[in-house]
Amino acid sequence: MVALISKPHRQNSYAYQRVFWQIGLVASSLGFCLISTLGIMRPSLTAERIYASYSVVERSISVAALERYAREGILDDELAVYAQYINPQQLEQLRRVLLTRIELTPVAVAQFLYTPQGIILLERLGQIIQTEARQPGFYAIRSALILAAATPDGLTLLNVLRQFPTRSIRINLTRSLQIAEQLDRLVSQTAQAIALVQKDAMNAAFAQPLDVWQLPDLRERGSLSWNQQTLTLSDPRRNRQFLVDMYLPLNLAKPTPVIVISHGLGSDRTSFIYLATQLASYGFAVAVPEHPGSNAEQLRSLLSGVAAEVAQPNEFINRPLDIRYLLNELERLRISDARFRNIDVQHVGVIGQSFGGYTALALAGAELNFEQLQKDCTGLSDSPLWNVSLLLQCRALELPKTGYVLRDPRVKAAIAINPITSSIFGEASIRQIAVPVMIVSGSADTIAPTLAEQIRPFSWLTTPDKYLAVIVGATHFSTIGEATPGSEPIVVPPQVIGPTPEVARLYMSTLSVPFFQLYINNSQQYRPYLSSAYAQAISENSLPLSLVRSLSNTALEQFLR
Template identity: 55%
Template sequence: MRKFKRLKVALCAIGGWMSLSVVSRPVWGAERVFLTYGILERSISVSSLEAYARTGTLDSDLYVYSQYVTPEQLQTLRKALLTRADLTPIAVSQFLYTQQGEILLRRLGQIIQPDSRDTGFFAIRAALILASADPEGLTALNVLRKFPTRGLRVDLQRSLDIAGELGNLINQTNRATQTIAQLSNTETTPLPGGAIPDLSVRGAYGFQKEALRLVDRSRGFVQALGRERVFPVDVYLPVARRQPLSASIPVVVISHGLGSDRGTFRYLAEHLASHGFAVAVPEHPGSNAKQLQALVGGTVNEVTSPSEFIDRPLDIKYLLDELERRANTDSRYQRLNIKQVGLLGQSFGGYTVMALAGAPINFQQLQRSCQPAEIDRTLNLSLLLQCRAGALPPISYNLSDSRVKAIIAINPITSSVFGQAAIAQIETPTMIITGNADTVAPALPEQIQPFTWLKAPERYLALIDRGTHFSALQEGDAQGVPLPPEVIGEAPNVARRYVNALGLAFFQTYLANRSDYRPYLSAAYARTLSQDPLRLNLVQSLTVAQLNGE
């Protein structure tokens, strides 16, 4: 029994060390880390951790724990202690004083505490800021050396509770992935005879890119003092080369995610334009890369304003109005069919296009989901953004647009800002693209389960195995917050290939009325596209009973 307890404490210690990769320390600095599990408590000196991190030497403090882990796990610990996050103290400080930053600090403060056993909220914030200002930078080891008390306590019971919750979510997501793969593999719809086309390659048309600057002066009810909304738009117009253009050119609008810009889907805009689509890519000024730069620079104090949940759809409405005006005065725009528009959005952009397709903001769901107790224990980071919408006046906003005839939502945020009642109101053909390795907007609560709520008769769910929240993005035009390769994930070029092929098949079918493309919206075609390391599956229906294994 004693041996079992020692093993349990040692395993808990490894979990505690993982927690340290998100902390820091100041003033005199922590000398010992106390690992508590109920009434049991063990400690290890920070100097022992530092010696091992820098030289690989295991002293007597660390040796007792090393007996219960593999050499690979020890090397992971060593790397975690010294891995540097390339963030400035201004960037760290600005984020930690936002509402989202304070929510994360409260969550960490339940696990990591000063020796007084009070919440670690303030100590963690101070340690993170001071560590990022140190020449060595923001590393887990430097965080320990900047922690403002001599002792630092890690509550392993709470750590294991959170790890258990995370494990349950991962297991549920894996089961959902298996279910979707099985359903996809059982589909027997044949592809047309002959050579199977690769819809991810460029088409026969050239394109011209035009930069517009739009000024909407009608936003008084959302923005203080009736300020105007100024935003840039890139328009990609197809140009005839080997074949003539259609008399009615279909239009697609792309909405970027939080902290991105209109360059992150440039590859898709060029691809669709080469196949005869006109593509407009607006930049949403309150939630783009410049907004995050302003947060880092100290000129704004929030990641995004609640009004952005209204402004983003209104940006696209205003853009469509502008394209209609230009169609009456500019010969280059005369062929554009603004009465049948397709939308594609990623993350916050996924919310945007679903709102325009008819899903209203669900204030009752937000009230239920955004209780402090719910937020403090959530593993869903996107909830921190969705709950910002709860600060809006709870009125009915007219965000839908009848010109929208088909939408694609990539990694959309949906569970609380919409919920089941709102998503069920979408009637247009809809495709949701998700990745089961998304740690920002987790696939199961944000995309897979919401797909089961759709009532639209034409609906598709494409699942990219091992796809992340950032797999489908390319580097944008503005310099945003740098993301390490581990966060972006493997082979983003493969994910972008899927988006090109599925996006073309979807919009040809539902905007250009090309029925010959419908067979490529199938599990059979997804199998022809699928390649390692990101396997692709596609289904057209999924029920809650199937997700539950019934």
């Protein structure tokens, strides 16, 4: 069933997607700063001292000393003992971390911390941050975060320490150092993997040079105009209604292939307007559905206390089925509505970001891998949280273990941006993908880390037409479009957004056009754009871009030893 709406309802999806992860980042920072500085994150009016124990050795520092430094920049004798082990830049960073305010209400913080994802975060932090009685700090940390958000100064790490409900805070330094060593290894391996990709890209560009300036500039808009209209689709089988924004090129006499864009968790259909209009200007019919169980509205419901979590496990099934139902309805509209008569629903491309990246790869042929999930998610609460996306992936274990068929044969090519893949699919399922795929990764992605979620999974692909684009310095949010006019953006730390996101968006606009022109339209003249040399030519210093077509899993693992 379908209905037309004249004006789409636009939401501030970018801000709402970020706010979900902010709470996790605050909680994580509470532990990670302690790892590096013996508890340098804990000024509190309730807690008087911070104790760090290692074997039989115990050190402590007063909260008052930390607060004086944070507020006034004064290093008293007590703090100076510890300050000699870190450089001035780290000291200044400590001060900023202590005072940075996160604009979240107590209800929003509480709602997140009572979700399955929030509980796992607290359980992990509780291993490191303990109460005065040396008990895990699970409840104390949760209480401190909620109470801090309710203070006039708002949610800062300084206020979290003030609200900690015991007179002293104890840090398990033995466990902290173990986690720090694991983190150092992960950071080193990620840097090595990115260096390998960059080296391979440079070698490929040197081996096959390209006179880029003889090619039309795909960074510019295409020559075609388009119109935009919104559909309301109702799937009675799933009792699910959702909106779809359509961007239809004008005056096309020949069949027009469809590109579907799937947004990420807590986002919405306005997040990739820039990409939809770019593709429409080059002759594609673009459909941007809004997934109701994992969109910005669902996140608002969570933060206001209406919903229990940001996405139910069945969203792993509903998202691909949303797109299948959309394609079925477009096929029907070809017959009944003249505006859709020229669209080609048998040759479809899919782009997805984050949870949408999962959606794109599921439609391309990757199957849910319950065996891999069971292996990776067992003991999740006891392992270090370097891969935040596992908090979402492991929720799929709540699904009935039946044979889900999510692949759609009409999907002929897929682009997955910052996808979550490692456990929900694993190597066995990634190898099942037979259509052309491009995986896009940001080296500074702390939500779906580049090595675990993109670089290794790319090396598992067996499809002959595969591409890996690595944007050095890009975060999980760099490719998401700007907030729409009239929205109220939420202020977040710059490192969460990342530098020059407009550059990352330009890369996506530029690479998606030739990818779909080649693999959906079979327009061979676009092949030179999908080369290491072209990526190198359009790369900008603020966010360097590398593109490779192959990466051996064996070579990668040997390189990381």
